[in-house]
Amino acid sequence: xxxxxxxxxxxxxxxxxxxxxxxxxxxxxxxxxxxxxxxxxxxxxxxxxxxxxxxxxxxxxxxxxxxxxxxxxxxxxxxxxxxxxxxxxxxxxxxxxxxxxxxxxxxxxxxxxxxxxxxxxxxxxxxxxx
Numbered sequence: 001x002x003x004x005x006x007x008x009x010x011x012x013x014x015x016x017x018x019x020x021x022x023x024x025x026x027x028x029x030x031x032x033x034x035x036x037x038x039x040x041x042x043x044x045x046x047x048x049x050x051x052x053x054x055x056x057x058x059x060x061x062x063x064x065x066x067x068x069x070x071x072x073x074x075x076x077x078x079x080x081x082x083x084x085x086x087x088x089x090x091x092x093x094x095x096x097x098x099x100x101x102x103x104x105x106x107x108x109x110x111x112x113x114x115x116x117x118x119x120x121x122x123x124x125x126x127x128x129x130x
Contacts, residue, residue, distance in 0.1 A: 016128040017042030020085045023121040028113040036090045038114075040121060041083035042128040051082040077108045080118050 018041055025036040041047055055075050059067070067075070081104040090097040090107075097103055108115040121127055 011129065013042070013044040013125055013128060014046065016130075017044035017048075017125075018046060019128075021121075021127050022088075023118060023127075025114060025117060037088040038090070038118060039085040039088070040080075040118060041085065042122050042125065043083075044125065044128070045083055048079060048083045048122070051079050055079070076119065077105055077115065080108055080115065080122065081105050083122060084118075 020039050020041050023038045023040055025034045025038065026032065027034055043049075055078065081101060084099065084104045086099040087097055087103075087107075092107075097107065108118065
């Protein structure tokens with residue numbers, strides 16, 4: 001192969017995104033790493049793409065040209081929940097926070113600082129490359 005050629009297969013982001021990667025949460029004020037970890041798929045994962053397409057299809061079916069800020073926020077939470085694989089070392093009021101769909105949505109809906117870290121992590125493709 002000539003040296004000027006780039007083989008895009010070197011970055012199989014779909015496969016790597018689907019495998020998932022760990023996000024270690026950081027303290028919202030100090031930036032210190034916390035023992036809490038959330039395993040996530042990336043935006044290139046088929047799960048994320050499927051959820052996004054379903055949201056767009058619903059919007060088309062509803063003939064809705066514009067979304068409110070609250071609707072956009074809920075759609076983001078839905079997409080992030082779809083690609084959340086599991087929690088590690090996360091409790092809520094002393095009770096282990098199991099990785100159920102309801103708990104994932106509750107965590108992202110009620111804790112903006114966590115949602116922001118999760119969204120930034122899954123948007124950064126570098127997190128899913130070796």
